[in-house]
Amino acid sequence: MKNTLKLLLLLPLWFLSLAATAQKEATTWYFGNNAGLSFADPANPQPLKDGNMFSEEGCAVLSDALGNLLFYTNGMQVWNRNKQIMAGGDSLKGHESSTQSAVILPKPGSQHLYYLFTTDFQGQSHGLQYHLIDLSRNGGLGEVVSKNNLVFAPVTEKLTAVKHRNGRDYWVITHRWNSSAFYAYLVSSNGITFKPVESHLGSIHAGDNGATIGYMKASPTGEKLAVATWAAVNKIEVFSFNNENGKLAIAVDLGKFDEAYGVEFSPDGTKLYGGKNGIAGGEARIFQFDLAAGTPDAIIHSGKQVAKSVSRKIGALQLGPDGRIYVARNNSNWLGIIRNPNALGPDCDYKDAGINLGTQKSALGLPNFPGFYFQNLSPSTTSLLPTKQ
Numbered sequence: 299m300k301n302t303l304k305l306l307l308l309l310p311l312w313f314l315s316l317a318a319t320a321q322k323e324a325t326t327w328y329f330g331n332n333a334g335l336s337f338a339d340p341a342n343p344q345p346l347k348d349g350n351m352f353s354e355e356g357c358a359v360l361s362d363a364l365g366n367l368l369f370y371t372n373g374m375q376v377w378n379r380n381k382q383i384m385a386g387g388d389s390l391k392g393h394e395s396s397t398q399s400a401v402i403l404p405k406p407g408s409q410h411l412y413y414l415f416t417t418d419f420q421g422q423s424h425g426l427q428y429h430l431i432d433l434s435r436n437g438g439l440g441e442v443v444s445k446n447n448l449v450f451a452p453v454t455e456k457l458t459a460v461k462h463r464n465g466r467d468y469w470v471i472t473h474r475w476n477s478s479a480f481y482a483y484l485v486s487s488n489g490i491t492f493k494p495v496e497s498h499l500g501s502i503h504a505g506d507n508g509a510t511i512g513y514m515k516a517s518p519t520g521e522k523l524a525v526a527t528w529a530a531v532n533k534i535e536v537f538s539f540n541n542e543n544g545k546l547a548i549a550v551d552l553g554k555f556d557e558a559y560g561v562e563f564s565p566d567g568t569k570l571y572g573g574k575n576g577i578a579g580g581e582a583r584i585f586q587f588d589l590a591a592g593t594p595d596a597i598i599h600s601g602k603q604v605a606k607s608v609s610r611k612i613g614a615l616q617l618g619p620d621g622r623i624y625v626a627r628n629n630s631n632w633l634g635i636i637r638n639p640n641a642l643g644p645d646c647d648y649k650d651a652g653i654n655l656g657t658q659k660s661a662l663g664l665p666n667f668p669g670f671y672f673q674n675l676s677p678s679t680t681s682l683l684p685t686k687q
Contacts, residue, residue, distance in 0.1 A: 324337065324619050326367045337619040340620040353399070354661050358402045384440050402415075478500055495545060529557055534553070562617055565675040
């Protein structure tokens, strides 16, 4: 009896320790039309009204391991922690109308250097660029010390990152335009390896420039990649990813989804969510696939609609530090929320009016966080959250 009582007394401390050890790099979000969210209290995210950024689609934000804002970007400008344009942080060759206009990575082995990768929109000539940010400059406000360095062009608007199996380095992954090729670039303490690992599989991203549009996301463990491709390809696909050698394999075509845009994995990696809007919008829907169903055919047939929105178009689907998936509703003061994304079917619990952004509005994008920031989310931590906004 005493042991049972002791265990019950220790359980709350154990749950608190889980929250305390969670990564906090995704604590602060800025996106859309000056909109933002703070997850300083993950059980009660709050809208932010102090952002100075407009982005029709892509953006990226980074906080430090304690949750303090470092900087944010729409791929064209970089704002420092004081919400001012960082020194050297203008005229970047990304584009705020690129689906995944930016992704931020710390330089392995450095305490103050960060790589910012950007993509141009619709396969244009600026392609994939890298920029180097030194946060030791200007009293910690930072400076873009090298910018607009071309890696490759043309690429689609897809851009994500996966942690290398060695736990130290990263893969930056994009997709070549007019091709079926995925390019994975190794980022290590030695810098960027500019000869990519190429994987040719899945759909050819070609034709109308609209086929450059749509998200590519990695699962929290980095073992899977999902790709949504807008018209005229209109598909959602899922792949395996080898985070040791950078190669993709096992392409599964999940079917036709008109104007597919956002994709996201559940925290436990067993569910994949994909959004579509219908031709010219007006049919905003979210589908779920059970990646634990077994064979590729079983995964395909597990697909079911689990949500719809009153908005004409939905965009990004993005995991939050609270284990929920947030849904960008275009030109809306509301974000949708998938509140229990590990659950199968309608038990995933989608709320279209999930959280109010105040006077600010969402567009199509949410911050482009690499999935590894959410790898340590546990069902026990998620289950402690309130069930109502």
